[in-house]
Amino acid sequence: MNLPDLSQLQDARDVLIAEKESILVEWVSHEICSxxxxxxxxxxxxxxxxxxxxxxxxxxxxxxxxxEIGQCPVIADLIDYxxxxxxxxxxxxxxxxxxxxSVIDATYRLGVNAQAVFSTISYLFDQNFAGVLKLYTDTIYQKEQEALNASKAKEYFLSNMSHEIRTPLNAILGFVSLLRDETTNPRSQKYLDIISNSGETLLHIINDILDFSKLRSGEFTVDPQPFNIHDEISHTMELFVPSANSKSxxxxxxxxPSIPYEMTADALRIKQILGNFLSNAIKFTDHAGVIHVEARYEEGTLYLSVSDxxxxxxxADQERIFDAFSQVQECGKQLQGGSGLGLSICRQLAVHMGGGIELQSSPGEGSVFTLKIPVTVNTECFISKFDPSRMANLRIALLGYPESEGYKLESLRxxxxxxxxxxxxxxxxxxxxxxxxxLESAIDEPKRTAIIERNIPSIAILDFLDDRYDTVGNIVPLxxxxxxxxxxxxxxxxLEGTAREGVLPGSPCRGCGFEGNVLVAEDNSAxxxxxxxxxxRYGLGYTIVSNGAxxxxxxxxxxxxxxxxxxxxxxxxxxxxxAAMLAYEAGSKRRHTPIVALTANVIKGARERAIQNGYDAFLGKPIVLREIEQVFERYLPSSPTVSKAPAKREENETFIDMDHLKSALMLDREQIEQLLEIYRVKMERSLDELREAIEAKSxxxxxxxxxxxxxxxxxxxxEELSRLARVIEESAAAGEEEFDFVEACEVLCGEFARRFPAKNAGYSSR
Structure with a gap:
């Protein structure tokens, strides 16, 4: 390295050394350095x-x-410090x-400020700083690598141990569920309930740890898909109704209602955050309190809030509660149990989705948690969730109520x-x-009796569902x-008077049918x-095939x-x-035949995409007869037909609710038993195929x-069989290698065996 002429700086060396203390004081006293x-x-x-x-x-x-320049021994100590x-x-x-x-200023102050001195000082400091920066970079990089390796090891441990704990815990919960169904002793039921609730709590904590570790390790990904926010919110709320009811x-x-029907975002994570808000609200709200959920959409942003x-x-706690492993405390005492990860995970999920969480709260006055998420909406898709046209000319009356009960009607208004x-x-x-x-809570027995005796078509708004109006023909519980x-x-x-006439809501019109021939493409035999x-049943001709070709x-x-x-x-x-049928119609100039989508994919905007793909209408699975009847009414001429009389009910014991199936499917018992036998045979074959596919990792x-x-x-x-199958399907579609397909299949098989314990089992009215 060629050094500049140091002679003039050497001449000034003794002067600068004499000023060492003042130079150092000036250095560290500068505002920025200080x-x-x-x-x-x-x-x-x-x-x-x-x-x-x-x-x-x-x-x-x-x-x-x-x-020698760049070899200052103290520099390494300074950087390490x-x-x-x-x-x-x-x-x-x-x-x-x-x-x-500070050194250059001293040369000017002491009168040794020649150009050569300035250049030499600048050169020496620049060369020295290059060495300092290299040492700093190497040191910091080593520190970051050590921290990164430690973090990866920690997250791997959390993820691996959480998975290992969750695997046997799922089996425990599964067998507890079976025992609860088989046990009639009240004390045993109570003990099993405690085990089940404790296990579910532990499973929730473990899932929180898994989410937390994925977020920390960078493995977490957002999966935006089209979905219907109206259905997703309502379904999520219904999940928390039992726990809310337990505290009244x-x-x-x-x-x-003006929120667009279809929007694109990560619906699963939005529901996870909403569920966490609701869980906390129920946990911290006193007995007989009120929790309110609000959803609105403004200029590309979805707002979801939960007030308790x-x-x-x-x-002081409002920012801290979003930190990992932190919880609300009062008087220095923790008020509730749990992992303390829920809100931390929610905030990180919201940030990953491009949004955030806001909190408004005061001690003793409750809290409002609001999720703000950017979403993409499909404004061309609109399906009315409520049709007021048939109520336009009716006199609808609301029976008076005490002012203290008015909060229950605010949302309805x-x-x-x-x-x-x-x-x-x-x-x-x-x-x-x-x-x-x-309002059920606002009337007394004489008023209730008068409503029933006058046979007024009525809607009773109940805090919690019970059976008080099951046998009352003119009152519908809400x-x-x-x-x-x-x-x-x-x-x-x-308004239809279905309860008064003893006909189930949405049931087919007895004695009515349709004319026409139907082509059905469905690969499932059941x-x-x-x-x-x-x-x-509707008197229609049909041809059934097993695939699109x-x-x-x-x-x-x-x-x-x-x-x-x-x-x-x-x-x-x-x-x-x-698409091929539509092309054939266009090429042959044949009249258009209505094509109706029939699919189990009913959640993530499937209805709207089906219409865009050329279908004329959409029917979701499970099949609802009222919906299929509405499609027939739209496209087929009606004609009279005759329904079969219901078959005699048998009382053999099994874990299938035949009364519920008869109500849901609107079919006779004999027809349902015939379908269940087809389903059983199909399922046994399908479960064998599923095991083989899992073994082959296909x-x-x-x-x-x-x-x-x-x-x-x-x-x-x-529902549980369908849910388990959906989890397996989604995990396989995503290629999740860490998912335990073998265990999931065994749980699925156990759930099937619970309903079909023997080949020739009958079906009861349980």
């Missing part, structure tokens, strides 16, 4: 005596030729630059105002009305939480049999009046077959078989 030292809690005297003085001596040694203070590179640069500035908490809600009447959160309904408040049951609405579809269903049931029975061949050879098309089938799926085949199981099970309202 702030850096204070920010990192570095004692000024310690820094000057231990490091700054030695750096000055080293610099003078380089000038006199006694030291500063790294623990987490000083940044730009702050280190400022410190070094102001040391140079009223769960009210207002889901703005809990203990509230003080200003907002719905009524949004849809332009005119609700007149009356003080007496004797006043005339086409439809009467009353329980919290209330949202559009629930409100619409109650109005329809009350579903084929169900559809066959439905079509025969067969459907297209039939379609080209013969004209049909309507096509029912399953979307997911082997050989050729429904979307491909529909994710595509696993997803395909699980999808078939999900669709079949949902038709019979076997």
């Amino acid at each position: 702030d850096i030292l204070k920010r990192h809690e570095i004692d000024t005297d310690f820094f000057v005596n231990r490091y700054a003085s030695n750096v000055f001596d080293y610099f003078m040694g380089v000038v006199s030729g006694e030291m 500063l790294k623990d203070k987490e000083i940044r590179a730009d702050e280190l640069f400022v410190l070094c630059t102001h040391f140079k500035r 908490i009223t769960l009210t809600s207002f889901i703005d 009447q809990g203990i509230g959160i003080g200003p 907002r719905y009524w105002e949004h849809f332009g309904l005119k609700i007149e408040q009356i003080d007496s049951v004797d006043e005339s009305a086409d439809l009467l609405i009353f 329980t919290f939480p209330i949202y559009c579809t629930k409100l619409q269903s109650a109005f329809n049931e009350a 579903n084929q049999e169900l559809i066959r029975i439905v079509l025969e 067969e459907a297209l061949k039939e379609f080209e050879q013969k004209e049909y009046d309507i096509v029912l098309m399953d979307e997911q089938m082997p050989v050729m799926d429904g979307n491909e077959a529909t 994710y595509e085949e696993i997803a395909f078989v699980a999808h078939s199981i999900k669709g079949s099970s949902s038709n019979f309202r076997f």
